[in-house]
Amino acid sequence: MENRQMLAAQVAAPDPDHPDRALAVGPCPTPADRPGHTRVALRASALNMHDVWMLRGLAPSPSSGPRVLGSDGAGLTDDGREVIVYPVALGAGPEHVTPLGTLLSDLGAGLLAEEAVVRSEHLVTKPAHLSWAEAAALPTSWLTAYRMLFTQGRLDAGSTLLVQGAGGGVATAALALGRAVGATVMVTSRSAEKRERALALGADHVVATGERLPALADVVIDAVGPATFEHSIAATAVGGRVVTCGSATGFVAPLNLARLFAREITVHGSTMGTFEEFTALVGLVDRYRLRPEVDSTLPLERLDEQVRRMVEGDAFGKLCVALG
Ligand SMILES: NC(=O)c1ccc[n+]([C@@H]2O[C@H](COP(=O)([O-])OP(=O)(O)OC[C@H]3O[C@@H](n4cnc5c(N)ncnc54)[C@H](OP(=O)(O)O)[C@@H]3O)[C@@H](O)[C@H]2O)c1
Known part of the structure; x- marks a missing residue:
């Protein structure tokens, strides 16, 4: 097993200004078998x-060993089971970070590769209605949106939800999940085209980024950061929850x-x-026949194009990679 080679995407030399140039897609040794782990022949991954x-x-x-990127993936086990991989490397992080904050790629054991060896108990059966790319689009963005909405935001059918940034991976997931449970969903975007697409996906209201909304929100999903955070607070109802998971536009936001x-916002x-939460998410996707938005799917050899598209911010939904 150890002598076989596979195609994988690795970090060559990091480049702060040109991340696409820091990418090395080429052959590397397949990961070795490990007790308690299962080999997955990956069919799709996502950036x-x-x-x-x-x-x-x-x-x-990692400073030594493989530096394989990617934490999202779906594929086939040796016995033919179609699976999605849980993207968190539980228990692997240093103590000062949240136990959920270490991804498979942080260990260099990522899923932008033809094969991976992952903890057997961290595989979930792929819902049959999903394509490989749709299944690979789920783990990171959709799991993040699920926890933001339901665990932190306590969203329910009677809630009004605001999702900042229509086109993002987390945002498209939040819109779909919010609609599925019957919340009223408002979405913002910089792009008129993305606002139209959000409407087509079932958003009740769309407005340009920072514009006045038809109602205040009980729950706000903000993965955008400084560009929208002030608006998120202004748009929250008394007792409402603003949930942030990231910062596509920077790390320091006004408050x-x-x-x-005055509004007792959390x-x-x-x-x-x-x-x-991951198994509950996949169950919900199966039950409501939800389909993640896939912006595009390219072969691994063209991952640099997906990296540039993410940096440019033009995508609507997930940037996926076909494998195998
Ligand atoms: N903590 C976690 O566990 C976790 C998990 C997943 C993601 N994240 C973080 O969440 C953030 C978003 O991730 P993603 O995968 O959704 O990214 P993405 O797919 O690249 O989406 C970027 C989002 O930012 C918006 N945006 C970008 N520039 C903007 C600007 N100047 N003004 C207003 N909106 C802007 C986009 O909205 P429009 O183009 O529609 O306007 C879009 O919603 C990242 O920082 C990521 O690292 C964190």
């Missing part, structure tokens, strides 16, 4: 901002304290999700 950060050198990659205390940080 996340975390991979771009690793390519920029903002999220450290109107008067609004925060701001939650959220990272990925537990394995129990």
Whole structure:
């Protein structure tokens, strides 16, 4: 097994300005068998901002050994089971980070590769209605959105939800999940075309980024950061929850304290999700026949194009990679 080669995407030398140039797609040894682990022949993977950060050198990659990128993947086990891989490397992170904050790619054992050896108990059966690319689109963005909405935001059918940034991986997931449970969903975007697409996906209201909304929100999903955070607080109803998981536009956002205390708003940080949340998410996707938005799917050899598309911010939904 150990002498076989596979195609994989690795971090070559991080480049803060040109993450696509930091990418090396080429042959590397297949991962070795490990007790308690299962080999998965991956059929699709998906790109996340975390991979771009690793390519920029903002999220450290392992200093030695394989540096395979990617934490999202779906594929086949040796006995023919169609599976989706849980993207969190539980228990592998340093103590000062949340236990959910370490992804498979942080260990260099990522899924932008033809094969992976993953913990057997971290495989979930792929819902039959999903294509391989749709299945690979689920783990990181959809799990993050699930925990933000239901665990942190306590969203229910009677809630009004605001999702900042229609086109993002987390945002498209939040829209679909919010609709599935019967919430009223408002979506913002910089792009008129993306606002139209959000409407077609079932958003009740769409407005341009930062514009006035038809109602205040009980739950706000903000993965955008400084460009939208002030608007998120302004758009929250009394007792509402603003949930942030990331910062597509930077890390330091202004905060109107008067609004925060006068309306008794709670701001939650959220990272990925537990394995129990992952199985609940996949169950919900199966039950409601939800289909993740896939912007495009390219072969692994063209991953640099997906990296540039993510950096440019033009995508609507997940940037996927076909494997095998
Ligand atoms: N903590 C976690 O566990 C976790 C998990 C997943 C992701 N994240 C983080 O969440 C963030 C988003 O991830 P993603 O995968 O959804 O990224 P993505 O697919 O690249 O989406 C980027 C989002 O940002 C919006 N946006 C970008 N520039 C903007 C600007 N100047 N003004 C307003 N909106 C802007 C886009 O909205 P429009 O183009 O529609 O306007 C889109 O919703 C990243 O920082 C990522 O690292 C964190």
